[in-house]
Amino acid sequence: xxxxxxxxxxxxxxxxxxxxxxGFSPESTPEEQAEQQxxxxxxxxxxxxxxxxxxxxxxxxxxxxxxxxxxxxxxAERERNELRQRLEQMESAQxxxxxxxxxxxxxxxxxxxxxxRAYEQYGSDAYANAPPATPEEQSVEQIPAEQVPPPPPExxxxxQAPPTEEQRRQQQRQQRFLELLDKRPDAxxxxxxxxxxxxxxxxxxxxxxxxxxxxxxxxxxMHLVENFDVMQKISKLSPDQAQWELARLSGRLEAxxxxxxxxxxxxxxxxxxxxxxxxxxxxxxxxxxxxxQSEFRKIRDQQERDWRRGVRR
Amino acid sequence: METGKVxxxxxxxxxxxxxxxxxxxxxxxxxxxxxxxxxxxxxxxDLEERLAxxxxx
Numbered sequence: 001x002x003x004x005x006x007x008x009x010x011x012x013x014x015x016x017x018x019x020x021x022x023g024f025s026p027e028s029t030p031e032e033q034a035e036q037q038x039x040x041x042x043x044x045x046x047x048x049x050x051x052x053x054x055x056x057x058x059x060x061x062x063x064x065x066x067x068x069x070x071x072x073x074x075x076a077e078r079e080r081n082e083l084r085q086r087l088e089q090m091e092s093a094q095x096x097x098x099x100x101x102x103x104x105x106x107x108x109x110x111x112x113x114x115x116x117r118a119y120e121q122y123g124s125d126a127y128a129n130a131p132p133a134t135p136e137e138q139s140v141e142q143i144p145a146e147q148v149p150p151p152p153p154e155x156x157x158x159x160q161a162p163p164t165e166e167q168r169r170q171q172q173r174q175q176r177f178l179e180l181l182d183k184r185p186d187a188x189x190x191x192x193x194x195x196x197x198x199x200x201x202x203x204x205x206x207x208x209x210x211x212x213x214x215x216x217x218x219x220x221x222m223h224l225v226e227n228f229d230v231m232q233k234i235s236k237l238s239p240d241q242a243q244w245e246l247a248r249l250s251g252r253l254e255a256x257x258x259x260x261x262x263x264x265x266x267x268x269x270x271x272x273x274x275x276x277x278x279x280x281x282x283x284x285x286x287x288x289x290x291x292x293q294s295e296f297r298k299i300r301d302q303q304e305r306d307w308r309r310g311v312r313r
Numbered sequence: 314m315e316t317g318k319v320x321x322x323x324x325x326x327x328x329x330x331x332x333x334x335x336x337x338x339x340x341x342x343x344x345x346x347x348x349x350x351x352x353x354x355x356x357x358x359d360l361e362e363r364l365a366x367x368x369x370x
Binding site for chain 2: 055058059062063065066069070072073076077079080083084086087090091094
């Protein structure tokens with residue numbers, strides 16, 4: 001038999017089993033071991049792994065992607081929260097700014113009105129009775145020191161007089177208005193909407209005066225803040241018309257909120273009671289069409305009895 | 314002597330515990346995470362625009 005190469009190959013048995021099947025010892029030669037290692041390396045390089053190994057790799061890859069996406073989502077959430085917070089801070093600062101400006105304007109209008117009243121009441125000597133000018137007013141009305149006559153010594157304490165009754169009342173009203181507004185859950189929106197209505201300075205002065213002159217100024221102011229359309233309508237009127245409109249609104253609100261008219265109870269003695277006794281029953285005649293048969297019979301029997309006795313009616 | 318195996322796996326609709334029990338849920342959660350990230354991205358863009366507007370005011 002000529003020597004020939006026997007090729008024994010298997011895709012399921014290992015090298016030792018193949019050698020035994022070919023009649024060799026199970027230990028492989030160094031050349032075979034080197035070749036085996038080379039094949040294993042080539043399989044790894046070509047991705048020819050077992051299915052479990054491939055599955056594991058795939059799971060690892062997807063899990064890695066998931067961790068990465070979780071990190072990205074957390075970072076995005078943090079960034080989103082930070083931006084939201086900044087926006088909220090900015091919006092609240094703006095709203096508070098509007099509110100502060102509105103309150104300052106209202107307070108300033110009340111103050112000016114008070115001073116005007118003092119001037120009207122005391123004429124040209126009224127500056128002594130007028131409330132002191134605010135710092136900003138002093139800065140606007142800068143007068144050189146040499147032109148300002150020194151005030152009489154007896155007028156000094158009057159210039160720093162405590163707030164008048166009217167001013168205290170106005171401050172109380174403003175405080176009440178703010179408390180009412182604070183109770184509203186949508187206060188910020190209302191104020192934002194209110195200050196967005198364009199109003200000319202003349203109209204604003206007229207409105208402030210009119211509101212402060214009304215006895216129910218808090219309710220009127222609250223009504224204007226709550227009803228955007230009413231305020232918008234007023235903002236298009238002239239100052240005089242707006243004052244009349246506010247007066248009408250004040251009257252309407254006062255009528256709605258006023259107590260019901262008390263019922264006047266007369267102090268006169270109670271009326272005499274109705275007469276008691278048996279009701280008088282008028283006897284029916286025989287010619288009455290509504291007479292019943294029994295009554296007719298009774299009358300006829302009586303007539304017959306009377307006739308027998310010789311009684312004539 | 315075996316010459317090789319062909320794994321048909323879920324091609325015949327047979328459930329595969331590894332694929333259907335591990336890989337597919339993982340892929341599903343990854344898709345959800347991607348959607349969440351996308352929604353965050355849109356919201357961040359919107360917030361950045363609003364912040365720029367406020368800063369402009």
